[in-house]
Amino acid sequence: MKILEEKILEEGRVYPGNILKVDSFLNHQIDVGLLDVLGEAIYEKYKDKKITKILTIEASGIAVACSVAKHFNVPVIFAKKSKSLNLGDDVYVSRISSYTYGKEYDAVVSRDFLGNDDKVIIVDDFIAIGNAMKGLIEICVQAGAKIEGIGICIEKGYQHGGDDVRQMGYDVTSLAIIDDMKEDGTIIFRE
Amino acid sequence: MKILEEKILEEGRVYPGNILKVDSFLNHQIDVGLLDVLGEAIYEKYKDKKITKILTIEASGIAVACSVAKHFNVPVIFAKKSKSLNLGDDVYVSRISSYTYGKEYDAVVSRDFLGNDDKVIIVDDFIAIGNAMKGLIEICVQAGAKIEGIGICIEKGYQHGGDDVRQMGYDVTSLAIIDDMKEDGTIIFRE
Numbered sequence: 001m002k003i004l005e006e007k008i009l010e011e012g013r014v015y016p017g018n019i020l021k022v023d024s025f026l027n028h029q030i031d032v033g034l035l036d037v038l039g040e041a042i043y044e045k046y047k048d049k050k051i052t053k054i055l056t057i058e059a060s061g062i063a064v065a066c067s068v069a070k071h072f073n074v075p076v077i078f079a080k081k082s083k084s085l086n087l088g089d090d091v092y093v094s095r096i097s098s099y100t101y102g103k104e105y106d107a108v109v110s111r112d113f114l115g116n117d118d119k120v121i122i123v124d125d126f127i128a129i130g131n132a133m134k135g136l137i138e139i140c141v142q143a144g145a146k147i148e149g150i151g152i153c154i155e156k157g158y159q160h161g162g163d164d165v166r167q168m169g170y171d172v173t174s175l176a177i178i179d180d181m182k183e184d185g186t187i188i189f190r191e
Numbered sequence: 192m193k194i195l196e197e198k199i200l201e202e203g204r205v206y207p208g209n210i211l212k213v214d215s216f217l218n219h220q221i222d223v224g225l226l227d228v229l230g231e232a233i234y235e236k237y238k239d240k241k242i243t244k245i246l247t248i249e250a251s252g253i254a255v256a257c258s259v260a261k262h263f264n265v266p267v268i269f270a271k272k273s274k275s276l277n278l279g280d281d282v283y284v285s286r287i288s289s290y291t292y293g294k295e296y297d298a299v300v301s302r303d304f305l306g307n308d309d310k311v312i313i314v315d316d317f318i319a320i321g322n323a324m325k326g327l328i329e330i331c332v333q334a335g336a337k338i339e340g341i342g343i344c345i346e347k348g349y350q351h352g353g354d355d356v357r358q359m360g361y362d363v364t365s366l367a368i369i370d371d372m373k374e375d376g377t378i379i380f381r382e
Contacts, residue, residue, distance in 0.1 A: 029304040030253075030267040032260045059249035059269070062221075066254050069223045076221040078250070113220045 001041055001175040004153065005189050007034060008176060014185045018158065020178065026125055026153060027060035038175055039067025042123065042151035045173045049148040052118045053077055055140065057107055057132055061124040064153055068123050077114060079107040079136060092142040094135035099128060107135045109143075116144030123151045127174065130161020137170070149173060157190050192232060192366040195344065196380050198225060199367060205376045209349065211369065217316055217344060218251035229366055230258025233314065233342035236364045240339040243309045244268055246331065248298055248323055252315040255344055259314050268305060270298040270327060283333040285326035290319060298326045300334075307335030314342045318365065321352020328361070340364060348381050 013021045025031040051072050056065035057079040065076045081096075082105060092109045114120070122136045133150065140147050147170055155162040155174035158181075166172050177190035204212045216222040242263050247256035248270040256267045272287075273296060283300045305311070313327045324341065331338050338361055346353040346365035349372075357363050368381035 023301065024303065025266075028268065028271065028301060030257065030260070030269070032257055032267060033264060035257065036261070058251075059253060059271075062250060062253045063257050063267070066221065066223055066226065066257055069221070070227070073224060075216075076223060076254070077219065078221070080219065080250075110214065110219060112215065 001038075003034070003037060004176045007031075008154070008178075009187060012187065014181050014183065014187065016183060018156070018181055020154075020156070020181060020187075022154065030063050035063055035067045038064060038153055039069075040071055041175055042068045042121065042149075042173060043071035045151070046121055046149045047072070049121075050119055051121055051148060053114060053120050053145070054123055055079070055109070055114070055120050055136055056123045057081065057136060060126075064125050064151075065123045068121065068151060075113070077109060079109050079139060081105045082108050092139045094138040094142075096131050096135040099131060107132070107139060109139050111143070114140070114143040114145050118143065118145035119148050120145045121149045121151055122147060125153045126156065127152045127154075127161045127165070127172075128156040128159040130159075130164050133161060133165055137165070137168070151175075154178065192229075194225070194228060195367045198222075199345065199369075200378060203378065205372050205374065205378065207374060209347070209372055211345075211347070211372060211378075213345065221254050226254055226258045229255060229344055230260075231262055232366055233259045233312065233340075233364060234262035236342070237312055237340045238263075240312075241310055242312055242339060244305060244311050244336070245314055246270070246300070246305070246311050246327055247314045248272065248327060251317075255316050255342075256314045259312065259342060266304070268300060270300050270330060272296045273299050283330045285329040285333075287322050287326040290322060298323070298330060300330050302334070305330070305334040305336050309334065309336035310339050311336045312340045312342055313338060316344045317347065318343045318345075318352045318356070318363075319347040319350040321350075321355050324352060324356055328356070328359070342366075345369065 054069040152174040157179040180188040245260040343365040348370040371379040
């Protein structure tokens with residue numbers, strides 16, 4: 001998506017270790033005008049799918065999910081991150097290993113809000129190696145909910161999480177896919 | 192605000208220890224239609240104040256902040272919660288003691304996104320004893336930003352954080368104020 005790629009080139013900063021910071025518009029400060037455009041693009045892709053819920057995970061996925069959900073007029077559910085081992089029986093749980101932070105946590109969703117009559121789009125700001133996304137998929141599988149699509153703002157193509165999820169058979173829509181970054185700040189997008 | 196009070200009465204659940212769960216529409220599942228109405232109400236209160244930024248803290252404040260910011264067409268900044276002690280010099284930091292979770296953490300905002308030319312509304316889904324809000328106020332003070340108002344969805348009046356912040360001289364707009372809850376589920380709103 002041209003507008004997002006331009007914004008990444010303009011404001012994104014590349015750090016050693018293939019780290020891309022987009023905290024001026026996506027995950028610390030949020031450009032709400034851009035967010036609306038991103039949400040609409042994901043809506044356009046799946047608008048005929050009779051979507052009932054938008055699923056994401058806290059924290060920075062929430063803004064994108066709300067923007068998508070507004071167009072569908074359906075609820076957002078955001079999975080909570082928990083380190084607690086005593087979560088009760090009324091939740092779906094998936095263990096996620098965070099590559100960015102080198103820690104493990106549980107993604108937790110109440111059984112009250114997701115079930116086998118739901119048609120879901122899973123949304124997040126980023127996909128890198130894809131562990132958080134695989135956790136959200138696992139929660140939908142536990143719930144028996146149908147995953148109609150996966151909407152991502154920025155896919156780090158060189159970390160292969162998006163392609164893993166495509167190979168699992170899911171329809172992944174990434175609004176910008178970065179295939180390579182160089183330490184001089186060059187960013188190469190997938191065609 | 193009548194629509195919010197009715198939603199709390201309809202879907203809120205009261206648990207022992209003065210715990211109110213509104214996770215069906217505000218802080219786990221999110222009713223995006225209601226969210227839009229709440230955001231607009233906060234906008235209406237401060238629309239003449241030449242607001243430049245909406246400040247909140249992750250995670251559940253983000254949805255409300257985006258809804259408010261959309262009406263102003265200004266960016267959201269969400270403070271990050273960090274336990275790290277090595278944060279560098281390029282951030283504002285305020286130590287917050289969490290009543291709900293019995294833990295301490297730092298609220299962190301990059302100096303890049305908040306400064307002494309900003310006019311800010313601080314937004315959150317809840318205020319209880321008010322420690323998170325006092326931390327966000329402290330960050331604005333460090334930045335020299337002017338706090339034009341504080342917008343809250345649900346104030347737990349019986350925990351006095353909202354009144355503390357009013358006594359500090361800030362203009363607090365809470366869309367629903369709960370003055371008492373009983374274990375039979377009765378909820379008493381402030382007039």
